[in-house]
Amino acid sequence: MARAQGARAQMALAFETIYGTPPASGFTKMPFATASLGAEQPLQASELLGYGRDPLEPIKDALTADGNVVVPIDAEAYGFWMKGAFGAPTTSGEGPYTHVFESGNWSLPSFSVEVGMPEVPSFAMYSGCMVDSFSWSMGRSGLLTSTVELVAQGEDLSTSTQIGTPATLSLKRFGHYNGSVERNGVNIGNIVSAELTYQNNLDRIETIRADGKIEGADPSIAAMTGNITVRFADATLLNQAIGGQACALTFGYALPTGEALTVSVPRVFLPRPRREISGPQGVQVTFAWQAAQQANGDPMVSVTIVNGIEGY
Template sequence: MAKTRAYGSDCILLAAFEATYGSLPANGYTRLSFKDSTLGAERPLGYDPLLGQGRDAQDPFYEAVKDEGDIGVPLDLRGLGFWLKGLFGAPVTTDHHDGSFSHTFTSGGDLPSLGLEIGHARLATAKFFRHSGAKLDKLAFSMARSGAANATVSLVAQGETQASQTIDVAPASLALKRFSQGSGTIKVGSTQLANVVGGKLTYANNLERVETIRSDGMIDGVDETEATAEGSIDVRFSTDTTLTAAIAAESPVDLEYGFTIPGAEGYALSFHLPRVFLPRKKQEVKGPGCIQATYDWRAAHDPTAGYLLQVKLTNDIASY
């Protein structure tokens, strides 16, 4: 039944990779799961008062278009590969010849652009907001002992248009299978880190908007600059010297954040950072409870491994 008011539960997100930046594909979209979205175009009002026009305010003017925002997405077995391709570029895929495939995404490459549509199909007057020339700027997630595993992707698009019908009436879909925090691990040197209670990771392409003068107020494009990765690890103070020894020696560590799916043999997601630097932290005692420290780390390019960050997703999808 059609509705007169919009609800998030009725929203549909479609996405496809563009052949040419800023040109929405006519079809070939995939329906993706998401938690929330702030992606949208803005054109704020500017004001420049003139004298000699009396005391009442004069007309404002329209600034340039800004189409950016975040989308909350699940860390899931299949759909996440679509976002990782947008964040890193096309993966190297290995067929294990048992129905499973490993997709390896590596930092530092050229990024494809996406066409996105956020639709409110169940409104009496349906509305579909289409974003062309979208590139992924960041991906960030947190790790904890329990709860759902989710991430936030940040996008910069060229512009937004509105339509009364969807761009693809028959999009592809990916069966949802989520990773959970309870199956997460944080490893240093391929060994599970002891006494770790939380962690964060943020990867950024640090996109630069090409803000040329145009009559439509939109940007000309988005260019990738320096790729960075940083985060934190929350660790309880103990006799374990895995981190403290590396910090004292001022030497980098090999760090990996990962998830598995219990009962799904071989299906996994891992974020590998071969060269991570940790700061020295004072051990504060704030009461009778446990003593804990948060290490805000920063990753660097590893000349031996050949990358800053490598993400490996093993699932049952043949290609992205």
């Protein structure tokens, strides 16, 4: 009897033409570390009386399909998740290509994801997937991964794959040592760690349907937040927080072979932080920043990826 193992699990993704309808082709194999994407349907216990102490059989409740995938931040595959989060990019160049994803789109693309465990065999197709949020942490060492939160319309199970042979990508991962954080175009000194989170704040359309699935998910007011932790060595960030001024933050990675990923947040506000002295070691200060749209209405955040893919 075969038993499912994560080492043999497979994931593939393709964007949909019609929401909730998996495309017949065009799937791409996606690298991932973990996945909690799944559908669940709880049971409602019977409340009826007069049938003795033992309860009557329960009934099914509404179906919920969502979860997250933890993926490597790389030069090629991560662009698919960025397209889900922001919409199709503006692409320029003739190889390498520069893809610019921008926030602010009212309409976001949906996609289908198949997660397969071939040894059972069990293949789950999640249709109507949309990116609710993505986040990651920057540090000095360790594996660089991003958590992508998804909302799906539903799950369909099969004993065989429904996608044929998916396309494959070259895995070119960025590492923490490839990273940089800049304020107004200048590297921030004494930075210990950084976190950033983008949220679409999807609003699920939970209509009455015979199949129990949602009607869709509409993007609401977006949010770009995070924090930066620095060794307290000067008052530059503290003075900005006290004064209420905005600054531009840029989080970037670059490989020696030319591939790059840059997150630009042009208008960031810092809160006034607490400066705690917890012992004889160096004093660290954490600024939990928030971003806003630019004064001229330009996007709150843009993600630029440079790679060899012609288009997403």
